[in-house]
Amino acid sequence: MSVNSIYTIKPKHKLLHLNIREIWQYRDLLLLFIRREIVVTYKQTILGPIWFFVQPILTTAMFLFVFGRLAGIPTDGLPPVVFYLAGITIWNYFQESLRQTSDTFVKNSSLYGKVYFPRVILPVAIVSANLVKFFIQLLLFIVVLIYYKLNGAAISLNPTLLLFPFLIACMGIMGLGFGLIISALTSKYRDLNFLVQFGIQLWMYATPIIYPLSKLPEKYRWIVALNPVTSIVETFKHAFTGAGSYRPQELIYSFCFTIVLITIALLVFNKTEKTFMDTV
DSSP states (O other), X not given: OOTTOOOOOOOOSOSSOOOHHHHHHXXXXXXXXXXXHHHHHHTTSSSGGGXXXXXXXXXXXXXXXXXXXXXXXXXXXXXXXXXXXXXHHHHHHHHHHHHHHTTHHHHTHHHHHHSOOOTTHHHHHHHHHHHHHHHHHHHHHHHHHHHHHHTTOOOOOOGGGGGHHHHHHHHHHHHHHHHXXXXXXXXXXXXXXXXXXXXXXXXXXTSTTSSOGGGSOHHHHHHHHTSTTHHHHHHHHHHHHSOSOOOHHHHHHHHHHHHHHHHHHHHHHHHHTTTGGGTO
């Protein structure tokens, strides 16, 4: 932008408005926020980025002891470590994207009040930064997968692995959509923040991460299938291990749910960003 140029900031007239061109103009800021999200999280910790590996390892160990050893829940013929780590890896991406974007307005109110930039850049940066964390944890999962495969475990990759980019995109957009809606609500009703973490934990138990969908009674299976995350987690497991279930119709349902969700989220976010500084 030249010195003599004038940049005019105009209010949005349409609720369902995502100015991609404007976001592209602020791409350097987007990259800066992504870097900030990655670096700041573990900057003053002893282990630093190693926490990317510690969290899924500790969670898998807990699931292995509680649900594997004590409860004796089957794992679809897979080694328990592989089964739990598969679900944890993709679930963590959704969980962190939702949780960290759910307080965007409140956490960044001082920044929003000082300078103009497309407000949606911050939640998009969070989801993008979590993608880096996801791929680091995916590397851990692949190493474990190769170890058990070399030791004779019944693990097989299959053509549904081609759906991998689609699965990750759905998870990220779904986490972003729920996060934007919750962020808009918490700008007025702060006590909703206390329910987010609790709600995410309940949601995890409603998703086939610690139990295989195939072991549920048929009359209850459709209830779990209504969870839009279920088909994505099951397809992810099926793609990398051959276990789990791949049902195209349920995956289409999750995709449609994601599109409707992000549409509603943009409506709510664009409406709230016009007045949220008066309520935060």
